[in-house]
Amino acid sequence: MTLLEAAAALRRREVSSAELTAAALHRIERLNPSTNAMQTVMAEAARERAKLADEELARGEGRGPLHGIPIAVKDLFYTKGVRTTGGSKLFESHVPDHDATVVEWLRGGGAVLVGKTGMHELAYGITSSNPHFGAVRNPWDRDRIPGGSSGGSGAAVAAGMVAMAMGSDTGGSIRVPAAYCGVVGLKPTYGRVSRYGAMPLAFSLDHMGPLTRSVRDAGAVLNVIGGYDPRDETSSRRAAENYVPDLAPSLRGVRIGLPENFYFERLDPDVDAAVRAAFHSAEARGAEIVPLPVPEIAAINTVARLILMAEASALHERHLEQRDLFGADVLALLDQGRLLPATDYINAQRLRRGMQREFARLWKRVDCLFTPTTPITAPRIGETAATICGLDEDVRLATTRLVRAINALGLPAVSIPCGADRRGLPVGLQIVGPPFAEALILRVAQALVPAEVPVPRL
Amino acid sequence: MTLLEAAAALRRREVSSAELTAAALHRIERLNPSTNAMQTVMAEAARERAKLADEELARGEGRGPLHGIPIAVKDLFYTKGVRTTGGSKLFESHVPDHDATVVEWLRGGGAVLVGKTGMHELAYGITSSNPHFGAVRNPWDRDRIPGGSSGGSGAAVAAGMVAMAMGSDTGGSIRVPAAYCGVVGLKPTYGRVSRYGAMPLAFSLDHMGPLTRSVRDAGAVLNVIGGYDPRDETSSRRAAENYVPDLAPSLRGVRIGLPENFYFERLDPDVDAAVRAAFHSAEARGAEIVPLPVPEIAAINTVARLILMAEASALHERHLEQRDLFGADVLALLDQGRLLPATDYINAQRLRRGMQREFARLWKRVDCLFTPTTPITAPRIGETAATICGLDEDVRLATTRLVRAINALGLPAVSIPCGADRRGLPVGLQIVGPPFAEALILRVAQALVPAEVPVPRL
Numbered sequence: 001m002t003l004l005e006a007a008a009a010l011r012r013r014e015v016s017s018a019e020l021t022a023a024a025l026h027r028i029e030r031l032n033p034s035t036n037a038m039q040t041v042m043a044e045a046a047r048e049r050a051k052l053a054d055e056e057l058a059r060g061e062g063r064g065p066l067h068g069i070p071i072a073v074k075d076l077f078y079t080k081g082v083r084t085t086g087g088s089k090l091f092e093s094h095v096p097d098h099d100a101t102v103v104e105w106l107r108g109g110g111a112v113l114v115g116k117t118g119m120h121e122l123a124y125g126i127t128s129s130n131p132h133f134g135a136v137r138n139p140w141d142r143d144r145i146p147g148g149s150s151g152g153s154g155a156a157v158a159a160g161m162v163a164m165a166m167g168s169d170t171g172g173s174i175r176v177p178a179a180y181c182g183v184v185g186l187k188p189t190y191g192r193v194s195r196y197g198a199m200p201l202a203f204s205l206d207h208m209g210p211l212t213r214s215v216r217d218a219g220a221v222l223n224v225i226g227g228y229d230p231r232d233e234t235s236s237r238r239a240a241e242n243y244v245p246d247l248a249p250s251l252r253g254v255r256i257g258l259p260e261n262f263y264f265e266r267l268d269p270d271v272d273a274a275v276r277a278a279f280h281s282a283e284a285r286g287a288e289i290v291p292l293p294v295p296e297i298a299a300i301n302t303v304a305r306l307i308l309m310a311e312a313s314a315l316h317e318r319h320l321e322q323r324d325l326f327g328a329d330v331l332a333l334l335d336q337g338r339l340l341p342a343t344d345y346i347n348a349q350r351l352r353r354g355m356q357r358e359f360a361r362l363w364k365r366v367d368c369l370f371t372p373t374t375p376i377t378a379p380r381i382g383e384t385a386a387t388i389c390g391l392d393e394d395v396r397l398a399t400t401r402l403v404r405a406i407n408a409l410g411l412p413a414v415s416i417p418c419g420a421d422r423r424g425l426p427v428g429l430q431i432v433g434p435p436f437a438e439a440l441i442l443r444v445a446q447a448l449v450p451a452e453v454p455v456p457r458l
Numbered sequence: 459m460t461l462l463e464a465a466a467a468l469r470r471r472e473v474s475s476a477e478l479t480a481a482a483l484h485r486i487e488r489l490n491p492s493t494n495a496m497q498t499v500m501a502e503a504a505r506e507r508a509k510l511a512d513e514e515l516a517r518g519e520g521r522g523p524l525h526g527i528p529i530a531v532k533d534l535f536y537t538k539g540v541r542t543t544g545g546s547k548l549f550e551s552h553v554p555d556h557d558a559t560v561v562e563w564l565r566g567g568g569a570v571l572v573g574k575t576g577m578h579e580l581a582y583g584i585t586s587s588n589p590h591f592g593a594v595r596n597p598w599d600r601d602r603i604p605g606g607s608s609g610g611s612g613a614a615v616a617a618g619m620v621a622m623a624m625g626s627d628t629g630g631s632i633r634v635p636a637a638y639c640g641v642v643g644l645k646p647t648y649g650r651v652s653r654y655g656a657m658p659l660a661f662s663l664d665h666m667g668p669l670t671r672s673v674r675d676a677g678a679v680l681n682v683i684g685g686y687d688p689r690d691e692t693s694s695r696r697a698a699e700n701y702v703p704d705l706a707p708s709l710r711g712v713r714i715g716l717p718e719n720f721y722f723e724r725l726d727p728d729v730d731a732a733v734r735a736a737f738h739s740a741e742a743r744g745a746e747i748v749p750l751p752v753p754e755i756a757a758i759n760t761v762a763r764l765i766l767m768a769e770a771s772a773l774h775e776r777h778l779e780q781r782d783l784f785g786a787d788v789l790a791l792l793d794q795g796r797l798l799p800a801t802d803y804i805n806a807q808r809l810r811r812g813m814q815r816e817f818a819r820l821w822k823r824v825d826c827l828f829t830p831t832t833p834i835t836a837p838r839i840g841e842t843a844a845t846i847c848g849l850d851e852d853v854r855l856a857t858t859r860l861v862r863a864i865n866a867l868g869l870p871a872v873s874i875p876c877g878a879d880r881r882g883l884p885v886g887l888q889i890v891g892p893p894f895a896e897a898l899i900l901r902v903a904q905a906l907v908p909a910e911v912p913v914p915r916l
Binding site: 233317337340342347 | 769771775795796797798799801803804
């Protein structure tokens with residue numbers, strides 16, 4: 001069941017929050033040993049909260065579509081009284097004394113938090129093969145990564161443990177696991193969703209957003225978690241513009257950009273075919289496809305990577321003497337980031353502003369862009385190189401090369417399931433829009449996504 | 459004559475813009491050889507513009523208080539068709555094809571631009587002893603520096619060449635020459651005055667503002683140059699809040715902070731006495747003096763200096779191979795800035811945001827702060843150390859230690875003449891206020907400044 005289906009069933013009294021929660025906990029119990037999607041299960045607290053939700057619903061005190069629905073959040077969102085590790089040994093025993101804004105608002109909307117999802121160490125990577133808490137495994141093939149860094153959230157939603165799990169995205173960390181796990185992942189516009197109480201990785205690139213099984217669900221969650229928050233100094237006043245669902249199946253009048261450069265180079269042929277089919281599908285629903293060149297994405301990726309490395313190292317510098325508390329990949333990245341000169345960082349931020357201005361001109365010609373989310377489908381755990389079109393490419397670079405630039409640009413983007421490869425592994429379609437155009441990209445996504453998103457046999 | 463006195467005389471037809479302009483050019487001709495305040499004199503263009511202004515005034519087409527008044531701008535403001543060097547050999551022959559916003563708006567207000575003032579090379583220093591274009595000399599004692607980097611603007615106003623000259627202030631570069639030359643210097647709130655077309659030094663610290671002979675003049679100029687400018691991405695929407703003059707001589711109800719720490723340590727005794735007298739004077743006019751500790755200014759100075767060095771080096775990095783085009787002091791600073799790690803810069807910006815929040819709390823207790831502008835009066839040209847209270851201190855560090863933090867905080871501050879030392883050299887009083895409180899600090903300044911600001915005998 002999707003979140004909104006569950007909400008409808010609750011409203012019709014066909015099911016209770018207690019039952020939904022028990023089912024979620026049961027599924028976690030059954031599937032967590034093989035997927036490791038949940039880092040912490042909050043069974044008792046969830047049951048209590050579900051009971052309260054049922055009482056409120058019985059009294060007619062509805063709090064909206066999330067009321068009584070079991071959800072999970074990535075283990076970097078502060079949860080009052082519940083351990084929040086950020087996937088790191090550094091915070092192994094860290095128990096926050098307050099909730100992140102997103103958690104507070106989700107709870108305010110009546111959601112039942114059943115657990116914290118596993119993640120890449122410090123959110124600094126895309127495999128979610130965590131050296132401290134174990135690798136998260138892809139429900140479609142447990143020898144494969146779920147993507148990351150919000151791998152646990154992707155796996156939990158794909159495995160049907162919860163209908164929604166919150167993730168964070170600094171260089172693709174919501175969209176990549178959405179693509180590799182075959183679910184919907186929304187990275188909202190920078191400034192739309194509060195980061196207060198979410199462990200940061202890179203101040204100017206971090207975004208928070210939901211992973212769900214339907215596009216409508218992503219919109220419903222955005223309505224709850226979006227909004228201005230004075231506790232987050234990057235929160236935008238425009239964050240208060242709610243996502244207003246307009247899910248007409250027709251795409252008449254929508255101009256969809258088909259990038260002529262970068263995005264369709266070096267793709268797995270199955271990914272290429274699946275994404276091209278999405279263009280046809282959009283055209284059949286009345287959209288206009290506009291082939292056009294996009295600004296230099298490779299350069300934006302370089303700038304985004306430099307900014308990420310410098311900001312992440314600035315943040316964790318003070319912990320770097322405790323070298324044995326880090327995994328090898330994260331430690332190497334943090335060490336490298338310390339060698340970057342301030343002048344490069346400042347010039348990268350300047351270039352980034354220029355690229356944002358350049359990209360802004362694109363939206364005069366099209367309403368959104370379609371691209372593949374990743375050039376490949378989920379690699380095997382431990383695999384460091386992927387062979388694409390006969391050439392080897394570092395798995396981390398390949399996985400992030402189509403998503404990373406969007407973080408530097410701060411644009412909203414959603415990854416939706418878009419067919420499967422020859423092995424049956426999910427392919428992701430990325431839809432990118434102008435700032436604060438979540439309503440538009442979700443409308444387009446909804447028109448394209450199949451009525452039933454395929455689920456892995458578990 | 460002050461700017462507003464000249465404006466009144468023009469309105470009464472006691473004098474023409476042509477006469478004012480001729481007088482300014484005559485005074486420049488007489489005094490520039492000994493002060494080197496003007497880098498470029500625009501005699502012909504000024505005479506033409508003055509003629510036009512007289513015609514407009516005769517037709518009753520008044521453009522406001524600046525109409526027909528001779529002014530100058532620091533040689534880092536772009537002037538269409540007129541060389542703009544930034545005090546650097548790099549831009550020795552640079553002739554911009556457009557005006558800076560500030561120049562455009564001043565011209566729009568009818569001001570007659572008579573010249574471009576000399577400055578410290580690239581605005582990166584406080585002596586204005588320019589290795590390429592010669593040292594600017596202090597009209598009060600031509601063996602002494604006028605301060606910098608807007609030294610030519612301070613000297614030109616003090617020498618009576620013009621009633622107003624625009625400066626820029628990245629670490630004190632308006633307030634220091636105002637103090638050393640005995641004039642008024644206003645650094646407005648960050649975001650209030652457009653920087654478009656002004657050669658930058660450090661993106662997050664640069665401010666533009668006027669040097670004048672009266673406080674009222676500074677207010678009149680702010681009314682013309684303040685305002686939102688979409689061409690400057692740091693321009694604030696609040697920039698449109700005009701300075702509304704409220705120059706009642708009474709200070710009843712105004713709470714003036716007397717810093718208990720930092721600002722009155724290691725001062726020349728004459729500076730100390732002059733500034734303390736200003737508190738008595740304010741109290742006599744009804745102000746309440748509130749002794750209080752201020753947040754750690756030394757730490758903010760360190761942060762501001764690191765940010766300045768990194769941003770300046772990032773900006774000029776591409777020119778650094780042409781080593782013989784730089785003076786020794788600027789080259790050394792630019793080289794040093796390249797060695798700063800990105801992590802230090804990022805952490806400095808983070809600390810800065812924390813300090814801004816901490817400082818914001820101060821404004822609940824007081825309306826403004828009084829401090830000395832500089833701990834000493836103008837040093838001799840070539841002097842590298844100043845002896846203060848028996849201890850030697852680097853002239854550059856001493857000169858900037860009471861002003862630099864205010865750039866990192868982005869607060870408005872004005873330096874006004876406040877007596878003289880035993881040699882007759884001017885002392886400056888710095889008045890600092892909360893963001894966008896220019897009206898308040900100018901009101902307080904106006905109540906304190908003597909009716910006649912002393913002028914050097916020339």
